[in-house]
Amino acid sequence: MKRFVFTLLAVLLPLSAVYAQDDCSHVSSSLEMVPCSEAAKKAADTQLNLIYKQLMARLESDYRADPALGAEYAAKIKESQRAWLKLRDANCPLEAFEIETGVPAHVFAVNSCIARMSRERSAYLDKIVPALAPARRVRIVVV
Numbered sequence: 001m002k003r004f005v006f007t008l009l010a011v012l013l014p015l016s017a018v019y020a021q022d023d024c025s026h027v028s029s030s031l032e033m034v035p036c037s038e039a040a041k042k043a044a045d046t047q048l049n050l051i052y053k054q055l056m057a058r059l060e061s062d063y064r065a066d067p068a069l070g071a072e073y074a075a076k077i078k079e080s081q082r083a084w085l086k087l088r089d090a091n092c093p094l095e096a097f098e099i100e101t102g103v104p105a106h107v108f109a110v111n112s113c114i115a116r117m118s119r120e121r122s123a124y125l126d127k128i129v130p131a132l133a134p135a136r137r138v139r140i141v142v143v
Contacts, residue, residue, distance in 0.1 A: 034107050037112050041111040044115040048119075051126050
């Protein structure tokens with residue numbers, strides 16, 4: 001039995017690396033669904049982490065003249081990211097609610113949702129550019 005499991009893993013691991021670069025549209029069996037979706041989820045998560053780190057580096061660079069303001073901005077982004085992760089992690093099982101938990105279709109649906117939402121979040125974070133340099137920041141007070 002152990003030999004079968006190791007053989008199966010030896011076959012599936014290389015497949016997952018190939019599927020990581022694809023959208024899983026070519027998957028033809030449930031055996032291929034899970035490794036494909038896991039690879040896509042991992043790739044999207046890696047991209048999200050990279051984009052997040054790049055955004056934080058941009059903030060540090062752009063707010064060198066006012067590090068306190070940069071730290072405040074970074075704290076808001078961290079808070080937003082933590083809330084978004086909770087939303088994603090609650091939303092994706094909801095999308096797969098009507099599929100029996102643990103079956104390949106359920107795992108595939110949750111992983112695909114996580115990958116999709118992570119790619120969308122990456123695009124959103126990548127577009128965040130500090131609108132005003134610290135020297136030009138204007139505070140609007142409503143009276």
